[in-house]
Every structure is written in C-alpha cells, then in structure tokens.
Amino acid sequence: MKTIITFIIVFGVLVLVHEFGHFFFAKRSGILVREFAIGMGPKIFAHQGKDGTAYTIRMLPIGGYVRMAGMGEDETELVPGMPLSVELNEQEEVVKINTSKKVQLTNSIPLEMLEADLEKELFIKGYVNGDETTEITYRVNHDATIIEQDGTEVRIAPLDVQFQSAKLWQRMLTNFAGPMNNFILAFVLFTIYVFMQGGVAYTNTNLIGEVQANSPAEEASLKPNDKILSIDGKKVSDWEDFTEIIQASPNQELNLLVESDGKTKEVDITPKAEESGGKEIGLIGITPPKKTGFMDKLAGGFQQTVSGSMQIFKALKSLITGFSLNKLGGPVMMFQLSAEASKAGVGTVIAMMAMLSVNLGIINLLPIPALDGGKIILNILEGVRGKPLSQEKEGILTLVGFGFIMVLMVLVTWNDIQRFFF
Structure with a gap:
C-alpha cells in the first residue's frame, strides 16, 4: 500500500505539473482547453469548470493530457442521422448538445441531426421529435457544450478559440511549457532535497x-x-x-x-x-563536506538539475549507439523505483521524483511526432515556410509518432514485467 500511494503521488504530480504548463499557456494565448485529464482510459470523475474546461480523472494512471480546441483530438463527431438532444436558452440558442445515452437532460429537445457546423456558422439542423416533415435550424451559442458518448461534457470549439488561431510564438510556447514545467519542478525538488540534507556536498x-x-x-x-x-x-x-x-x-x-x-x-x-x-x-x-549557505543550497539544487539532465543525455546517447529495451523503463519500472524509494524515506522519494521530472522533460522534447518536441519542430517548420503543414499531413505524422510510442511502450512494459516478475 505504501508503494502504491508513493507511485500515485509521484506519477500524479509529474503529470499534473507537465500538463498544467500546456494548460496555463494555452489559456493565456486564448486557446480553449476543452479537457484537462489526469490518467487515460475510462472516466471516473469529471467537473465542468466555469472557464470552459472539463476537468477529468481517468482510470489508468499511465499519463494525462490537455485537449485543446482544434488539435484534432475531438472524440465526438456529429454525423447526419445521429439521434441527440439539445437544450436551449431564452434566446432559443442551443447551449447544450447531448450525444450520450448515459445522460438525460430534463428540458431538452430530441433531434435527429441532418447538418451541423460548430466551428464557423454555429448552427445545427434536424428533425424534432421524429417529425420528418419539417426541418428546424437552431443557432448554437458560441460557448455551448457538448456531452460526449462517455458522458464527458466539454465546450464546442469555434475557430476563434482553436489552437491554430493563436500566434506562432504562442503555440510554440504552449508546446514547450510542459517540459519547461518539468525542469522547474526538478529544480524545486532537488533544492528541497538539498535543504533536507542540510547543505550541498562539494x-x-x-x-x-x-x-x-x-x-x-x-x-x-x-x-x-x-x-x-x-x-x-x-x-x-x-x-x-x-x-x-x-x-x-x-x-x-x-x-x-x-x-x-x-x-x-x-x-x-x-x-x-x-x-x-x-x-x-x-x-x-x-x-x-557540505556548503550550508542559503545561496549554496539554491546553487546545489540547480547543479543537481543540470547533472541529472547530463545523465539523461548520456543514457540517450548510449541508447542510440546500442539500442536495448533493458535501457528503457515504463510504468512497471517506475512502480519498482517507487517501491525502493518508499522504503528509503521521503528524501529518496523527492530525489527520485526530481530525476523522473528531468527525464520526462527531456524525453518530451525529442523530435518525435506526437511528442512536444515533434510539435515544436512543426512550429519551426511553419515559421520557415511561412505557412503550416496541412491538417491532413500533420495528422498523419502525429498518428505515426503516436503509433511508434504506443508500440514502444507495450514492448518496454512487457520487458519490465519479465525483468521484475519472472
């Protein structure tokens, strides 16, 4: 139980801090964050914030994400003939669209959808109450929400709040903010560790x-x-x-x-x-011996952050020159490290979390599509070309990168299971 609690805290803090970086700078750039999720898979908790973001906790503790408008991560696609229900405000505008069978809206209107545009024109057209003799078109409020099939309620994504509507430097900073937060967290944790040790060794x-x-x-x-x-x-x-x-x-x-x-x-x-x-x-x-001055301790936290980064770079170089799954670790490895750290005490847990934070920041900056580094490369390419890649090409690159990461994660996880349990 101690190991499980340690693992959840370590993993949760790392993911929360990373994703909060994306979330904060997206908000500052005028980008709508439709969902802020901790974990993956089925939803176990959701709260629709007044800021338009759905805050969710999901079942599998293997990551997290910030779903930004216009990033091609929409989970609900409205298709002709789809049964749904809509809720109107006093101005007869749609303020809520329900596509889920798990949620019932008391004051909603059943609708068989014929056509919808939730990005530009903001309307939805269909047959009401099964009456196919009359088509009714409703205007959709700019800040309307849509209830997805799993019951998660998120804001719709008009063009003006989509990711691509932000300036290039804002998008680049939003992509970089996750790894940046991991480096900041690592510095804070290493500094706390140095203070707990009473100083920094020289x-x-x-x-x-x-x-x-x-x-x-x-x-x-x-x-x-x-x-x-x-x-x-x-x-x-x-x-x-x-x-x-x-x-x-x-x-x-x-x-x-x-x-x-x-x-x-x-x-x-x-x-x-x-x-x-x-x-x-x-x-x-x-x-x-140790240096015990306040500034010495701060310098020690920074020094250990840099030292940890150099260790990760050396490990990456070793991985490139001689690839082996044994040089990689996934959630199982992280659980094993949590078990060892929890036995050693709070200081060891903090030092481990700091090192994992550095690792997460650097790995996410690798120029692989679907990772933050790959997105930044696309931002740089857009700046050089003067225009972004088409959404189709970017989508293909992201899909390929995501597939590579998923295959690698499965292989690494299976290898970890064999190493630790067989």
Missing part, C-alpha cells in the same frame, strides 16, 4: 565531511575534517580521486596517508563490499 576537496557510525572509517579512527593525502602511495586531491580507488577495492586492505589535527598518520582500512548497479563496490562510510 567534492573538489580531499576533506572528510562526516563519518558513519560502525563503518570501516570509524573503526580506523577517521574523523570529520581529516584530509586524505594518498592511498597505497597514490596521491589524491579530491573526492573523485579517492572514491574511485575505494569503490574499486571491495574487501581489499588499503593504506591511507591522512592529515588529522595538523599531524600526518598512516591508516590501514578495508572497504566494505556492497552491491550497486549490479556490481560490487567498496565503501568505507564517509561523506563529503
């Missing part, structure tokens, strides 16, 4: 920060602020130098030359063997 020194209780270092009488000068006669000047030697020497006795309280002494120590990343490394139970 490693361009050979000083010892803390010595863990009952560790090889404590048994060898090493103390905070001791300076490691050499190991087995090899001079060391910073943490990278001596941690590389120590980690490569599990269960092997090492001779350290240490400066302590102004005096130099030799210490024999045997690193304890521990497993990390599928291999055995040596540890002696020391940590680097």
